[in-house]
Amino acid sequence: EGPVVLFDYFSCEHLSDHSGVVDEVRPAVSWMYLYSGELTDEKVRRWGGGIAELVAEHGGGNRRIAVDHINPEGVEELARRGISVGNGEAVMENARLIKSPDEILAMRRSIVACEAAMGEMEAALKPGISENELWAELHRGNIARGGEWIETRLLSSGPRTNPWFQECSSRVVKNGDLVAFDTDLIGPYGFCADLSRTWLCGDRPPSNEQRDLFRIAADQIAHNTDLLRPGISFRDLVERSAVPPDDCYPTRYGVLYHGVGLADEYPTLPHSGDWTADTPDGVLEPGMVLCVESYIGRLGGREGVKIEEQILINETGNAKLSAYKLDERLL
Incomplete structure (x- = not known):
């Protein structure tokens, strides 16, 4: 008025x-x-x-x-x-915490576009492609579907997957390499699709180590997603969350959860061991959307696994907005 x-x-x-x-x-x-x-x-x-x-x-x-x-x-x-x-x-940031039905619809549209581009990436993933060439498929697919921009270059392969946060390069992906990425894109209607997957390149069977790392990451994501419901405090959520095992904890992802909307948003929830007096507390409410994060790589290890899902808090619990399948060869 x-x-x-x-x-x-x-x-x-x-x-x-x-x-x-x-x-x-x-x-x-x-x-x-x-x-x-x-x-x-x-x-x-x-x-x-x-x-x-x-x-x-x-x-x-x-x-x-x-x-x-x-x-x-x-x-x-x-x-x-x-x-x-x-x-x-x-x-x-506080005004953006609770998404309206129209905002959720727009976010779903962004995720659909993102996952379609991810499918094109996976189809292009063959031994001999460079990390940069593979990453370009995500850019192309996002723009072709009316998306806007991508804020990172977080795709790595083989030994460059450990530690995390190495940007994509001209490295050529080899048969049997793990390829891990984080989309971090702003898609159609200006909403963020922040998903991560790790794939096995080529036709070589996965090693026992690759399977083990993937299982730990997938189990952490599943456990922590199940905790998401309205009424739970940030602190309680963090305290009850699964964390990487001791030999993977030093290389852990920086947060367990973070808000998402027009981009990455408040709140950001650390591992329980990283919670301090300076960490803000709050309560999950219906309409919030959070990303659930996992990176599993052994300290000094060769490879690592990155998985991330985008989750809507609803009246009864949660609904997973991201739907792209995990690589079944690694499960």
């Missing part, structure tokens, strides 16, 4: 109100150094004046605003004008 002020970051010349919704359209003053150069200070003062006018006009006497990200000179200019800046990132 009430007036709406619409800003366009670069210019407003092309904006007009044809709906009756927008009460006021005014040009934004960009003071990114890319556009402002040595005139940045002058443009910051002009920008601050415009914000002060809006606060006076629409703030009802309130001199506080919330901004998700702002450079220091902007904060200083607003303070000079008697306007205090709060943390808009915290406001938005």
Whole structure:
């Protein structure tokens, strides 16, 4: 309710109100150094004046605003004008915690597009393909289906799967290699599909070590997914979660769970041994979506396994949004 002020970051010349919704359209003053150069200070003062006018006009006497990200000179200019800046990132992260039915539908669409691209990756996975060539299949498939972008290059093969977080390279994948990846993509409608799988390349039977690592990761994911339900606290969830065995614990993934929506989101829940007085607690609620993470690789070992699922918290427990099958040869 009430007036709406619409800003366009670069210019407003092309904006007009044809709906009756927008009460006021005014040009934004960009003071990114890319556009402002040595005139940045002058443009910051002009920008601050415009914000002060809006606060006076629409703030009802309130001199506080919330901004998700702002450079220091902007904060200083607003303070000079008697306007205090709060943390808009915290406001938005909490607003994004509970997904609406439309948001869940859009997220499902993103995951469907992601998993279709994963199928094309798996079909292309043959000995002799490079990690970069295989990763490109995910990019191509995402864009072809209306997706937007991919924020990491987390695909590795063979000995590069241990430790985790090595970006894809020109390495050629060999017969019998494990190939592990994390999609981390923004798909159609701007929603994140954050899934991980580990595949066996070629026709060579898996080794006992490969099977063992995969079984540990799959069991951890299954156990921790079963714990997800409304009403459980973050701390209780972490305390009851399965963790890697001792010889894999030093190379563990950084978190057990994290929120997901338009990108990776709050909350981020660590292993129980990493929980400190600085770790925020909370309670799972219907409409939250979390990713369940597992990386299993022995300290000093040759290979590792990465699996991740995307899970919706509902009224009775949870529903798995990700559906791409695990590599049955490794089970």
